Amino acid sequence: MVTQFYLGVLIWAVYTTTVANADIKVVCAKDSVMITWRISAEMVPHAARLFLGSCMPSHLNVMTTGEGEAQFNYQFAECKFKKLIKGKRLIYQNELTYRPHAKTKPAAFVYPIECIYKRPEAWVPQFLNPGSGVSDGRGGLIFHMALLNEQLTGVAKTNLVPLGSFMPIWAAVEQKSHQPLLLLMEECVAAPTRELQHGSQVYPIIDNKGCLLESMRGNSVFLPRYHSSAIILYLQSFKFPLGEEVYIHCKLVAWDPEVLDESKKACHYVKENGRWELLDDPFQSSLCSCCDSTCKSRSKRGVEWESHGQSHNSVLGPLIIVEPSDSRVAQSKVMKTEGPVTDDVGFLPD
Incomplete structure (x- = not known):
């Protein structure tokens, strides 16, 4: 009972x-x-x-x-x-x-x-700490990005990921004296290298201005937010490439939470409903309809914000995806860390 x-x-x-x-x-x-x-x-x-x-x-x-x-x-x-x-x-x-x-x-x-x-309304994870070593500033804002543990309670202590398991990728922007901000993942790709060049081998994860492609191919999803200024991509690991180093390159965008359009959104595909859904307001999921075609900006304010450096790119890695039963991965490839697996580079190539 x-x-x-x-x-x-x-x-x-x-x-x-x-x-x-x-x-x-x-x-x-x-x-x-x-x-x-x-x-x-x-x-x-x-x-x-x-x-x-x-x-x-x-x-x-x-x-x-x-x-x-x-x-x-x-x-x-x-x-x-x-x-x-x-x-x-x-x-x-x-x-x-x-x-x-x-x-x-x-x-x-x-x-x-x-x-x-x-969950308390004002709850923020303990790992949201400016001194944690995961931050980088741009345009007066401080961005964070890290791989979380399975319980979503802190930064992961290893970069070894069994195939098919989930990689909770957390990103946040510190608002400080700014107006409330909405953090979005506009684009994410997996690559075998820390730096991207034109012609680099990549595996698209998020594309088309915030459409989570992996939610159609697998079971990946955006988790409900605990705050508008943070987002967690619950990414199911995939074969790219097994046993080798993988880096997740993401373009983060700090945005006005009151102004969403087809180019500023977070959408994932809900297989039960057979349609795309907007993370922050399912009633506005029509903004995600372009995920099957091409999403373009309709907001003049978008140009203004982008010109003031409200976008930022981070690289998470190296991560190593292995078969669940694979014990042959060299220990030299497995990184134990008290901090996040993160680095920052310039914008992704067009």
């Missing part, structure tokens, strides 16, 4: 189930979780082998029947909780486990724990 109470931006959840003679109740508080796990008399002597992530029970009550209640009262910052951002939801995940045997053997019992909240 699942019961949910909505208190402001918080979702409190109580889960009750019976698995392996164990009743589990979970209450998600503001920044912590309270779990009561009723265990059988046979499990009581082994209560030290019950875990919430990496944490043991914070308290154990033994009943007159011989059964017990193991309690876990912990903050989300403890016990190795995973924090995920999915659209307008903030999710904390972990697992309850019973490990009667050595760590080399799998757990005898696993139960997922999940607390879901409405």
Whole structure:
């Protein structure tokens, strides 16, 4: 049975189930979780082998029947909780486990724990940090671009990407004293080199003034924004080329969020509907209809903004795409990093 109470931006959840003679109740508080796990008399002597992530029970009550209640009262910052951002939801995940045997053997019992909240309106990821080393200034603006980890909670620690998995590519522009800005990816291509020249081998990802071509070929998509000045391209990895260095070249555009047209947009193809959809306002998806032909600017203001340097190009890489089972990639090609995989060059060749 699942019961949910909505208190402001918080979702409190109580889960009750019976698995392996164990009743589990979970209450998600503001920044912590309270779990009561009723265990059988046979499990009581082994209560030290019950875990919430990496944490043991914070308290154990033994009943007159011989059964017990193991309690876990912990903050989300403890016990190795995973924090995920999915659209307008903030999710904390972990697992309850019973490990009667050595760590080399799998757990005898696993139960997922999940607390879901409405994402705060003003939430900004911690990695949006001017001192993180991912920024570059142009026209009074500071642009950022980085490869994120799978949980979308920080910069990726490796550039090795299994084929078919997703590469969350995050870009943002710092507004500072500027009016609110909308960040767009006008063009992105993959290439085997850090620098592009006329005639370079490229694989188009975004083209035609903001049309995500990879959303038609695969499952790539633009994720819902947490702020107009940032965008996340959830790019499914592709065969280009396997086992070799790949660089993602993107042209970023800082734009007026109130002025969208066919040349200033972010569109992805929704296969379920069989049509292109505008990320920032699906009701204006008619702006994406040109993605099947040629998109041209209809705004005079576009020329003014472009002339004042509101566009910027970044290069993300090197990335290395491999078969999921491929263990032959040389370690020299795998880069462990505390910062982003990023660099900046001039504009993409026409």
